[in-house]
Amino acid sequence: EIVEALIRGAGPSSLEGVRVLLTAGPTREPVDPVRFLGNRSSGRMGYALAESLADLGARVVLVSGPTALSMPRVHERIGVETALEMHAAVMSRVADCDLFVATAAVADYRPERPADGKIKKSAEGLTLRLVRNPDILSEVAALDPAPFTVGFAAETERVADYALGKLRDKRLDMIAANLVGGERGGFERDENALSVFWPEGSRDLPMMSKTRLAAELAALIAERYRERHAAST
Amino acid sequence: EIVEALIRGAGPSSLEGVRVLLTAGPTREPVDPVRFLGNRSSGRMGYALAESLADLGARVVLVSGPTALSMPRVHERIGVETALEMHAAVMSRVADCDLFVATAAVADYRPERPADGKIKKSAEGLTLRLVRNPDILSEVAALDPAPFTVGFAAETERVADYALGKLRDKRLDMIAANLVGGERGGFERDENALSVFWPEGSRDLPMMSKTRLAAELAALIAERYRERHAAST
Numbered sequence: 505e506i507v508e509a510l511i512r513g514a515g516p517s518s519l520e521g522v523r524v525l526l527t528a529g530p531t532r533e534p535v536d537p538v539r540f541l542g543n544r545s546s547g548r549m550g551y552a553l554a555e556s557l558a559d560l561g562a563r564v565v566l567v568s569g570p571t572a573l574s575m576p577r578v579h580e581r582i583g584v585e586t587a588l589e590m591h592a593a594v595m596s597r598v599a600d601c602d603l604f605v606a607t608a609a610v611a612d613y614r615p616e617r618p619a620d621g622k623i624k625k626s627a628e629g630l631t632l633r634l635v636r637n638p639d640i641l642s643e644v645a646a647l648d649p650a651p652f653t654v655g656f657a658a659e660t661e662r663v664a665d666y667a668l669g670k671l672r673d674k675r676l677d678m679i680a681a682n683l684v685g686g687e688r689g690g691f692e693r694d695e696n697a698l699s700v701f702w703p704e705g706s707r708d709l710p711m712m713s714k715t716r717l718a719a720e721l722a723a724l725i726a727e728r729y730r731e732r733h734a735a736s737t
Numbered sequence: 738e739i740v741e742a743l744i745r746g747a748g749p750s751s752l753e754g755v756r757v758l759l760t761a762g763p764t765r766e767p768v769d770p771v772r773f774l775g776n777r778s779s780g781r782m783g784y785a786l787a788e789s790l791a792d793l794g795a796r797v798v799l800v801s802g803p804t805a806l807s808m809p810r811v812h813e814r815i816g817v818e819t820a821l822e823m824h825a826a827v828m829s830r831v832a833d834c835d836l837f838v839a840t841a842a843v844a845d846y847r848p849e850r851p852a853d854g855k856i857k858k859s860a861e862g863l864t865l866r867l868v869r870n871p872d873i874l875s876e877v878a879a880l881d882p883a884p885f886t887v888g889f890a891a892e893t894e895r896v897a898d899y900a901l902g903k904l905r906d907k908r909l910d911m912i913a914a915n916l917v918g919g920e921r922g923g924f925e926r927d928e929n930a931l932s933v934f935w936p937e938g939s940r941d942l943p944m945m946s947k948t949r950l951a952a953e954l955a956a957l958i959a960e961r962y963r964e965r966h967a968a969s970t
Contacts, residue, residue, distance in 0.1 A: 535774070537893050538842070538917060542765075542775045572805040609771070612858035622893045622917075625845035625869065632865040636858065660770050660855045684771060684855075 517726045520561035525601035525651070526554050526578075527594060527608035527640070529569030531587045535632065536619035543609045544684075545658075547571035549696060550607035552718035554578050559719070560726050562603070567593045569608055587611050587637035594640050603729055604651040606641045609658065613637060642674045652729050657681040664699060671701050678702045678728055680721060702728055750959045753794035758834035758884070759787050759811075760827060760841035760873070762802030764820045768865065769852035776842045777917075778891075780804035782929060783840035785951035787811050792952070793959050795836070800826045802841055820844050820870035827873050836962055837884040839874045842891060846870060875907045885962050890914040897932060904934050911935045911961055913954060935961055 528550025533541040547568060555576050558564045564578040567590055575581055582597075584590045587610045598604060613634035623630075645653040655676045657667045660683070667681035680698045697711040698721060709720050761783025765773040780801060788809050791797045797811040800823055808814055815830075817823045820843045831837060846867035856863075878886045888909045890900045893916070900914035913931045930944040931954060942953050 532775075538891065539774065539776045539844070541768070541772065543772045611772070612856075613863050616862070620893075622891070623845075628869050629849070630846050630867040632867060634863040634865060636861050658771065658855070660853075 517723045518561055519557060519603075519722075519726050519729070522562045522603055522729070523601045524554075524557050524562040524564045524603045524605060525567070525594065525597050526550065526557070526564055526605040527567045527569075527590060527610070528554065529571040529573075530609050531569045531590055531611045531637075532585050533587065533611045533614035533637075534618040535615050536621065536623045538622050541611060541613070541615065541634075543611065545569070545609035547573050548694075549656075549714050549718065551576045552714050553605065553607060553721060556718040556722035557603075557605070557725070560722055565597060565601070567597070567608070569610075587614060587640075591638045591640050591643075594644065598644055598647065598651065601651050603654070603725070604644050605654045605725070606644070607656045608640075610640060611637055639674075641676070645675050645677075652677045652732060654678040654680065654725055658684045660684060664701075667699065667701055671703070677732065678725065700724055750956045751794055752790060752836075752955075752959050752962070755795045755836055755962070756834045757787075757790050757795040757797045757836045757838060758800070758827065758830050759783065759790070759797055759838040760800045760802075760823060760843070761787065762804040762806075763842050764802045764823055764844045764870075765818050766820065766844045766847035766870075767851040768848050769854065769856045771855050774844060774846070774848065774867075776844065778802070778842035780806050781927075782889075782947050782951065784809045785947050786838065786840060786954060789951040789955035790836075790838070790958070793955055798830060798834070800830070800841070802843075820847060820873075824871045824873050824876075827877065831877055831880065831884065834884050836887070836958070837877050838887045838958070839877070840889045841873075843873060844870055872907075874909070878908050878910075885910045885965060887911040887913065887958055891917045893917060897934075900932065900934055904936070910965065911958065933957060 529547035530543045530545040551573050554564050554566045558578050566578050566581045568583055582593050584593050614637050616633040616635045641655050653676050657670055657679055659666045663681045663683050667679050671679045680700045682698050695711055696714050696717055698709045700707050709717055762780035763776045763778040765775050767773050784806050787797050787799050791811050799811045799814045801816055815826050817826050847870050849866040849868045874888045886909050890903055892899045896914045896916050900912050904912045913933045915931050928944055929947050929950055931942045933940050942950055
């Protein structure tokens with residue numbers, strides 16, 4: 505049994521000594537001091553995954569957008585609000601990580617020029633000009649050397665197509681994809697299901713609680729991470 | 738002491754038997770199934786005021802946008818998400834209320850045509866066309882007969898000017914105004930200060946906890962409500 509425990513400690517699921525940088529939650533993009541563009545990410549899946557990776561022995565630094573969640577059991581939590589702030593926090597820490605996991609629902613666009621004062625309602629219509637935010641995940645995956653990089657994809661349709669496209673185009677090591685906006689879990693729900701893809705394979709994790717799903721996904725990430733490291737040494 | 742209690746029960750602060758309809762929280766206006774336009778209202782001031790009015794004997798129906806708050810001590814809570822849903826909920830109940838209090842930070846504008854599927858990021862820029870939402874407070878104040886109507890104004894500048902303008906233009910019975918977006922309380926904070934205006938006067942409620950502020954504002958609303966009723970009978 506002691507031997508078994510030792511084997512297990514160094515087995516395919518251990519992340520002892522591995523430094524993880526993980527993003528979670530939504531970002532908020534100010535329109536004016538009162539209004540913002542947001543999204544429905546609760547941060548629950550990301551926080552649960554951060555704890556599951558810590559449970560496997562990893563030292564987890566969490567970069568989190570605004571959520572209603574309490575501090576998870578991780579090494580450090582850095583709070584941010586906008587995509588630009590999340591980008592800056594990740595870029596300042598990424599050189600010190602072995603494994604980067606991007607669960608955050610980062611706003612793709614932000615208002616071009618947020619107003620200093622509250623916009624008064626006057627006109628019948630209003631046009632909001634948006635500009636692209638940096639793509640944190642792509643930037644990290646393109647680093648040389650890059651950490652082992654895991655992305656998330658929340659899609660309202662054609663989940664596998666879009667996820668495989670992102671895996672290839674962004675040169676990720678893994679991507680976990682799920683269907684949102686329907687009745688089948690995802691944002692603002694306690695349950696979720698994921699389809700996980702990597703260059704050589706895939707695995708479906710069926711509908712279950714986000715806590716259990718996070719534990720299974722963490723084990724799968726650890727397995728792939730260690731396999732790549734075994735291959736490169 | 739019994740006499741004093743009896744006098745107090747029927748005194749200027751009692752709302753025994755008064756039916757209150759109160760809105761609170763932000764609204765969320767969908768851009769697509771994942772993204773929305775939101776605002777920084779936590780709902781705390783509104784929920785605290787709902788409880789303070791209930792403490793004075795009122796039967797409070799709360800129409801609430803999405804908040805992280807637990808069910809307050811009120812008669813009924815109706816949950817809504819968008820400004821259109823809040824409008825519908827208020828209009829279906831307003832005939833049964835004596836006192837309408839609009840603390841909600843209702844979005845003035847909503848995306849013209851929310852996308853059915855998640856908008857894919859592709860272009861460098863994006864233009865979001867917004868249209869005006871109904872002005873719930875103005876519509877209620879313009880009813881005949883209208884309930885005693887109390888509005889809120891969150892402003893980033895010239896608080897008294899804008900509040901007095903709204904009091905007159907919307908023909909409100911009272912308006913409570915505060916400065917937001919600075920360091921001086923308001924959205925997402927535990928403390929707040931209010932300037933309260935009515936056609937014949939005004940009162941400043943200085944910076945204090947939202948709970949205490951809600952109790953003082955409830956007493957002031959009750960006083961003005963009863964004064965108008967005494968005048969009209």
